[in-house]
Amino acid sequence: MLRHKIILGRAEDMLPTFGDESIDLAILDPPYKEMEEELHSVKNENYWEWYEGWLKEVYRVLNERGSLYVFMSQMNMPMAHLITSKIFIEKQIIGWYKPNVMIRVPQLRNYFPKMEYIGFYVKTEKYKWNRLIKVFGIKESCNFIIEPAIYLNSKEGVEHRTQKPLKIIEKFIYASSDKDDLILDCFLGSGTVSVGSERMNRNSIGVEIKKKYCDMSFNRLKEEVNQTKIGREQSVIERVGF
Ligand SMILES: C[S@@+](CC[C@H](N)C(=O)[O-])C[C@H]1O[C@@H](n2cnc3c(N)ncnc32)[C@H](O)[C@@H]1O
Numbered sequence: 001m002l003r004h005k006i007i008l009g010r011a012e013d014m015l016p017t018f019g020d021e022s023i024d025l026a027i028l029d030p031p032y033k034e035m036e037e038e039l040h041s042v043k044n045e046n047y048w049e050w051y052e053g054w055l056k057e058v059y060r061v062l063n064e065r066g067s068l069y070v071f072m073s074q075m076n077m078p079m080a081h082l083i084t085s086k087i088f089i090e091k092q093i094i095g096w097y098k099p100n101v102m103i104r105v106p107q108l109r110n111y112f113p114k115m116e117y118i119g120f121y122v123k124t125e126k127y128k129w130n131r132l133i134k135v136f137g138i139k140e141s142c143n144f145i146i147e148p149a150i151y152l153n154s155k156e157g158v159e160h161r162t163q164k165p166l167k168i169i170e171k172f173i174y175a176s177s178d179k180d181d182l183i184l185d186c187f188l189g190s191g192t193v194s195v196g197s198e199r200m201n202r203n204s205i206g207v208e209i210k211k212k213y214c215d216m217s218f219n220r221l222k223e224e225v226n227q228t229k230i231g232r233e234q235s236v237i238e239r240v241g242f
Helices: 011-017 044-061 077-087 132-136 166-176 192-199 211-225
Strands: 003-008 023-028 062-073 089-097 115-122 144-146 182-185 203-208 236-240
Touching: 003 192, 003 211, 011 044, 011 203, 023 044, 023 166, 044 062, 044 077, 062 077, 062 166, 077 089, 077 115, 115 166, 132 166, 166 192, 182 192, 192 203, 192 211, 203 211, 211 236
Parallel strands: 003 203, 003 236, 023 062, 023 182, 089 144, 182 203
Antiparallel strands: 062 115, 089 115
16 A cells, blocks of 8 residues: 655755655755745745755665656756755756746746756665666657646646646656655645656655645645556555644
């Protein structure tokens, strides 16, 4: 039976309560420095200090076969990569091109971003790797992803501004974990990593600072669990703090 835990709290407070090497894979999508409306527990000027603090905790909780995927905006990427690669072994920077992103602020005096990055890092060279080519084909196995961004009117869209596509998350889960592994997302948002974990037969643990997003994650996950495939025991969802 799979178990999913959703915790209402701050990543920097919750991570220290997790055991050493208790996590198999971390897929993280921290609030971006430039998105002040998502920086609920840190001031913009302390952002990188805060970033390094929780990143060290992620390193401690990952086991020696564990990997880390971290979403990075174009502007955050250089600094985020510098800090992360001091702690982890760097493996790849994946570019994500979002063909459907449109210029919504015509008065913007800048180039409009249609790209972001995902850093792939490991704790040791013993990291798990399931070859993508076999299942996803050559095109989907390279370090450049073309995938539409998720909006409210997308098929899987919910009311979260920075919801990530399940297709990308499921690929990372496939490549870097095995059935029944435990997957962490300490910036859970709308719960995409938990839903992807359930779909891929993995356990999950999610932390999110906003109650409304914990509720949203719970509801998305419950819907997924209710579609449990025949012959499989229904997964359990535990709510902590809400
Ligand atoms: C970029 S979004 C994640 C979106 C998510 N990947 C999805 O697909 O819905 C970042 C999330 O981190 C949450 N957050 C911000 N600061 C936090 C903190 N200190 N601890 C935990 N969550 C936090 C925000 O409320 C937001 O929902």
